[in-house]
Amino acid sequence: MVCPVAAGYVQPMRRVDDPFTLALPITEVLPELVAALQRDGMAVLQAPPGAGKTTMVPVALWEAGMAEAGRILMLEPRRLAARGAAEQLARNLSTQLGEGVGYRMRGEAKVSRATRIEVVTEGILTRMIQSDPELAGVSTVIFDEFHERSLQADLGLALVLEAREALRPDLKLLVMSATLDAAPVADLMGEAPVITSEGRSFPxxxxxxxxxxxxxxxxxxxxxxxxxxxxxxxxxxxxxxxxxxxxxxxxxxxxxxxxxxxxxxxxxxxxxxxxxxxxxxxxxxxxxxxxxxxxxxxxxxxxxxxxxxxxxxxxxxxxxxxxxxxxxxxxxxxxxxxxxxxxxxxxxxxxxxxxxxxxxxxxxxxxxxxxxxxxxxxxAADLTGLALELALWGGGEGLRFLTPPPEGAMTTARDLLAGLGALDREGRITEHGKTLAALPVHPRLGHMLALAGPSAAPLAALLEERDPLRNAGTDLARRLKLLQNPGLAPEAARGALKRIAAETRRLSRLAGPTSDLTAAQALALAYPDRIGLRRPGDAPRFLLSGGRGAQMAAEDDLAGQRLIVVADIEGEGRDARIRLALPISESELRATPGVAPAWHDLAEWSKRERRVVARQQERLGALVLDDRNWKDAPEEALSAAALDGIRDLGLPLTDRARRLLARVALMPDLPDCSESALLAEAEDWLLPYLGKIRTAADIAALDITDALKARIGWEGMQALDRATPPSFTTPLGRTIPIDYSGEAPEISLRLQEMFGQTNHPTVAGKPLRVTLLSPGGRPVQTTMDIPGFWASSYADVRKDMRGRYPKHPWPEDPTVADPTLRAKPRK
Structure with missing residues (x-):
């Protein structure tokens, strides 16, 4: 059977007469699949492993004429699978690899102008569509092994779906899967038809x-x-x-x-x-x-x-x-x-x-x-690369993902990209971000290559590859030296070092301008959150600039270093172990652009010491490289720290302040004086009154009543005094505070001070709750009817109190007696 060919390619291509190939189960559904793609432009093929979909489907589409309008692009999740699929397709079509059938992957390609079926790894599609959203010259895109649900496959499908809707309605799209439930994928693609091959398997x-x-x-x-x-x-x-x-x-x-x-x-x-x-x-x-x-x-x-x-x-x-x-x-x-x-x-x-x-x-x-x-x-993956690709695409809003990316991981990814200068404050991609997106490495390593130049290529290649020296300590410098002299490496590491060397040469060509940064400085550019400062003590434990802790073996070559840059780490909490790192000096760190530590004036509340602490510190993230007393700290900074102490300990409320707040709570038109509102707005009303407040004892002794009155304002206080007078004048002319915190306004005073009171006292037209006290200050009676008390219960109280307090007056008729706080005069 002669296959359709593109203009310029004259050699006919024929399938090999292979009985095993012709008998593959997928052959039974190929006519239905081709018809669905020609009719609907999209389809989902569900076929178990071994059915023959990878090697038979592209051939069937070629034979149906779909390669006449452009290349058939098939995505594979792995390099080995891509190369193997391309080789088998070339054999099936009796063509040389790189002619009618070719492949493309990172750092390697075998294609020509005559190539009509191109097998690519999944990341290649992302680069192609970012460079040319129309995918000019491509007629069909096939996602093979989509059930593996790689991040690049999910992103690629989302981008192709949007490009197809907006720019290329003629682009044919096929998703092939072995075990994945096909219905959700078909729904994502707009109810694409599902073709199922039962496959062939033995017990x-x-x-x-x-x-x-x-x-x-x-x-x-x-x-x-x-x-x-x-x-x-x-x-x-x-x-x-x-x-x-x-x-x-x-x-x-x-x-x-x-x-x-x-x-x-x-x-x-x-x-x-x-x-x-x-x-x-x-x-x-x-x-x-x-x-x-x-x-x-x-x-x-x-x-x-x-x-x-x-x-x-x-x-x-x-x-x-x-x-x-x-x-x-x-x-x-x-x-x-x-x-x-x-x-x-x-x-x-x-x-x-x-x-x-x-x-x-x-x-x-x-x-x-x-x-x-x-x-x-x-x-579950690091989404930094995805976030960068979406920013390059224009934000990614409206893209259809089979599984939406988790918001927490996306936020972390965008924060990292912003820190690398790849995104601006509005989250839009910058020119530096476009540079990073074009580099075939993680954005961290891309940032390192762009700023440190070709000298950082060996480091980037090493970190992209699996560690060639397992269980050989953490020092990356040792790996870099072996990369320069692979003959000194163990036999088992030489294959990996050869691949790393080839990748180094490729990345060197893609890197930014030459710089004089050291390897440690370059690594710090990539991992500014993983600068490690050794903690005090014998055990080699490090605090990382991102706030995490990690450790290494005591016998490790880097165990005695004060500062390191960590490239790889495993484990969690106290068990986190550093796998790869480089030592870095303070002078190197201070000279690293965008990573260098900075001096910070720091006045803060120390929960441990329960006081304001003023320091000047050279800091890098969570690391403190130098720490000094801030001797001339301004009062406003110290007061702000004292305010944090109040937030830590709670508002100090004297009886005066409590009574005032109780009155304000009865007035809805006054400012909110709930504790949450007061703490939230404390900078506005309390900060000017903190003066020399520095310790927990100072805070406990602080009376905030005047500050509260200032918050309420003069007019508010006038209205408050009219509606809820702050005090009551006793028959002796003494002023006592009224407590508004209960169900009714309340005063407490000695019983003898109310002698001669024939009317019940009121405030703002409401009766006061009066608690009458004994000469010893203990409650005797609480009443809201003083005349009624004199006429009823007083006699029993008088009988009891005369025996306990014989030196104090207990007249039979308190309504005609003079109020007093004195004991009876001696005879």
Whole structure:
């Protein structure tokens, strides 16, 4: 069958007559899929791993003529998958790689003007559409393995959907997924049709662990035992799933001495050289020596790669995921249990061509407790790059995400970008931000490259790559030296150092102008929140400028340094451990643009000392590099600190102040004098009255009544005095305060002082509650009817009080007696 070709490309392209390829399950739904795309312009294809969607769908679209209007662009989540898919497509179409079929990824491309199917890693699409929102020259965009829910795939789909609506209604869009529920994706795309391929799989016999592993057990030993058992009970090649490179290396070391004759191990993880990865995915069955291959892989082998010959899967049940903590602004890799969906995908690898077996390192009972699906990367990742891309796009409002980015992580990301100068105060992208968006590294490292220049490229390349020297201390300088002299490096590190060197050369060409900044200064540009100051004491603990604490081993080369810049850290709280860092001197730090510490005049309330403390400090974030007494601190700064002390301790309320506030509470037209309102506005009414207030004792002795009166104002006080007089004049002419805090205004005075009072006292037309006291000051009677008291209860009170207080007058008729506070005169 001759495929349609673009103008300028004359070589006909034909599919290979491959019975296995032609028999793939996906072929049954290809006509329906092509018709849906031609009719609706969009579709969602749901097909299990191994159905053939990656290698068959682009060919079908080519044959249907969709490549005539422009390239077919297919996105893959990983570099190995992109290259492998491109190679297989080229074989299927009998063309040289880089001609009709090509690929593009960061730092590497094999395409030409004749390329009609281009396989790219997901980040490449973002760069393409940011540079050209119309995607000129592209007819179709295919998102492969969308169920992996990478951050770049989610962003790419959102951008393509908006570009399609606004600029390219003719652009065809296909989302392909193995296990993801297709309905939400179809709804996001505007009710796109869903095409389902049932796939083809053979039964997979499940074997479970008898008991769960004890907490804290390293998996390499039990997993090696399980692999050897599976080897003894099965035939064919084996795929073993582990969470990361470290576990793979340790398991290989544990297995090698115990393997039976004819079996060999083949590690497979993302950081491996491509040539080594190819050894793991090449078919070994049928080879002359009939050796059995044991592929030890990360999740890279779950869906996006097909490894021929696999009959058995051994699953450790762990996955490594990046988790971002908005509170610390740091990402860390966590090893977590797999989800049930991931376990199902892994097991399915054993049933591609015939019945197989899966051996799991967890119990059948524990399987039900696993989460149903893994989290989308957008839910748990560092969103700094996403926030920068959205700002470059124009803000991102209205973009449709399958999972909206968490607001907390987005706020943290935007704050970091603003600190790097990538966003302005309104959150719009700056020219510096556009520079960072164009660099193929994290915005932190892009900021470093833009300001420090080509000399920072080795550092950026090192930090983008996994650490080539595991368990070799924290000093990044050692890695930089080995990068210059790779022959001195351990054999196991030389492959990584070769990749880092190649990336260094590429980043050097993209970096900003040459500068004289040191490596430590360059690193401080990238991580201004991770400048570490050693805490006092023998243990090497550091306080970071962002406020977090961290530690390193006592024997580490950097343990004695006063100042460091931390590039990598893991763990939380007191257990956070520094993994990579560089020492930095105070002079270097002070000379680093945009990061240098600054002097701050600081008058503040010390909760510990319960007093105002005035200091002058050289600070960088949470770090205090120098601290001195502020001898000539102005009074207004000290008073403001004393005000913070009042907020800490609470308003000091004397009896006078309490009575005044009780009166104001009865007057709705006066200013709000609730405690919350008073504290919120304390700068306006209380600050001028703090004068020499400096300590908790000063605050306790402070009478704020005059300040309250000033807040109320002269007219307010006049109205208050008319409506709620502050005092009552007794028959003796003595003035006593009225308490308005109860249900009725109240006064308290000695009973003898009311002799001769024949009318009940009132205030503002309302009766006062009168508490009559004994000569000893104890309540005798509370009444709101003095005449009634004289006529009724007084006789009983007189009878009781005469015995207790015989020296004081107790007349039979108090209405005609003279008020007094004196005892009876001596005879």
């Amino acid at each position: 997979v016999e499940e074997h479970w662990a008898d008991a769960p592993l004890p907490a804290g057990t390293r998996i390499e030993g039990p997993l090696s035992d399980l692999v050897l058992r599976a080897l003894a009970e099965t035939d064919g090649d084996m795929l073993v799933f582990l969470p990361g490179e470290g576990e793979i290396r340790r398991t290989v070391a544990a297995l090698e001495p115990r393997l039976p004759k004819g079996a060999y191990t083949a590690p497979l993880y993302g950081a491996m050289p491509f040539s080594e990865q190819r050894k793991a995915i090449e078919l070994s069955l049928g080879s002359p020596d009939h050796r059995r291959k044991i592929v030890l892989a990360t999740s890279i082998a779950e869906t996006s790669l097909t490894i021929p010959g696999i009959r058995t899967v051994v699953d450790a049940g762990r996955a490594r995921r990046a988790r971002f903590d908005p509170g610390t602004g740091m990402s860390r890799l966590l090893t977590e249990p797999v989800s049930r969906a991931e376990a199902t995908q892994r097991a399915g690898r054993a049933g591609r061509v015939e019945a197989g077996r899966v051996y799991r390192l967890w119990t059948k009972g524990g399987h039900g407790a696993l989460p149903a699906f893994p989290p989308a990367e957008i839910e």
